[in-house]
Amino acid sequence: WWRAVRGVLLDISGVLYDSGGDGGGTPIAGSAEAVRRIKAAGLKLRFCTNETQATREEFVKKLQGLGFDISVAEVTAPAPAACRILKERGLRPHLLVHNDLVPEFAELDKANPNCVVIGDAAENFTYANLNEAFRVLIGMEKPVLISLGRGRYYKETDGLKLDVGAYMKALEYACDVEAEVVGKPAKPFFESALAEMGVPPEQAVMIGDDIVNDVGGAQQCGMRAVQVRTGKYRPCDENHPHVKPDAYVNDLAEAVDILLQQL
């Protein structure tokens, strides 16, 4: 199947670099070169991330500083996707997100909120902020909770951290509602990335470190998906009860080696 590939979707954290809790990070060996080789081969490329700790502008700048050939226009991320949904439905969000993500929602009316948007708020996941988001939700006749991803946890250089999905579950349980998830593994999110590349799913491959959100999500859209053994990869992922990648590779560089040999 590798020969059919015309478009590549890349997860960012854990595939291009390992992020640090301080906002910094370390490139994964060979990844910056791998991105350049994909582009040089004339393949379509799209970065598909659940990053919600910063605006796209900010983290693209960080990645450029780490040596990656990447621009804001090449990135599919949950916050802009959520903004489109909020505008379409006339929703006014109460935000429980990272301070650095707030500018993505600048254009929206946030007075008298009629929904809650939760992202990876990190240090903003305080007891007070969680109670406040809960009170906004429980005060609605029909609570609307929009979550920028459903990840369980992720790894930073100072250790594992609970991801937005855990806090989403807490609010879901407390209010007896189901969140609407924007971002991986939601199907519309992958589909918009494919549309932006102009490549049908059977000619696309997702390369990621998350067995459920990257691999499982992409496969559900009819794409091939490869898991890297970097980032949050754990050996027990290879025994996952529901999801089986189309291939494993040690890192992005190896995936690109295989891909370019087949072309």
Add this chain to the structure above:
Amino acid sequence: WWRAVRGVLLDISGVLYDSGGDGGGTPIAGSAEAVRRIKAAGLKLRFCTNETQATREEFVKKLQGLGFDISVAEVTAPAPAACRILKERGLRPHLLVHNDLVPEFAELDKANPNCVVIGDAAENFTYANLNEAFRVLIGMEKPVLISLGRGRYYKETDGLKLDVGAYMKALEYACDVEAEVVGKPAKPFFESALAEMGVPPEQAVMIGDDIVNDVGGAQQCGMRAVQVRTGKYRPCDENHPHVKPDAYVNDLAEAVDILLQQL
């Protein structure tokens, strides 16, 4: 069925008094007198609470200060029940609980933990503490999570607060485990309260304000259960899809009026 009653189980918060976020509280009119009347009538009495923001000694003292005839020996609470389980199974807990509950676990070895115990930690539900409890759990070959209750939320004088159940769900999701719940509505918890009274379930009545944890839990043990219209009671409880109390009363005083008339 009221005539068969020989033993009474009383929930505390929302039945005897309304708690304040500051550790204080206000007695519910007629409740202190109602407790004395139950005892004077020669009925067995047991207080059955999911309170995990303080040791039993502390909150019994507070209740005595509010005019209630109550002693530590009459209280069934989750922390001592959890301690028994931990000892039986040789478990060494990592505690994510309220500071004031920590002394209940004083006798247990807490070095090199092999389980996590979560209670209503309130202000201790910080981002750092949640990440720490998560890391302890995910580091175990088979994570063991013990939760002192599964409440969704509760009301304090300064507003609604997320209860332990919401944070339990967050950790369950992140670690893909199911918590073992100690406290209401767990069957063994009600059964130990019945055993302490020496009364079979068909001769006992639970009086509480929580439709699921008090009423539903007690009924599942074969007891009768009455919901008071005080505390967290909401009119929509009367349309609960699964749980129907054996009776509604306006408050504890009214329940005791009915009970004593039947004897």
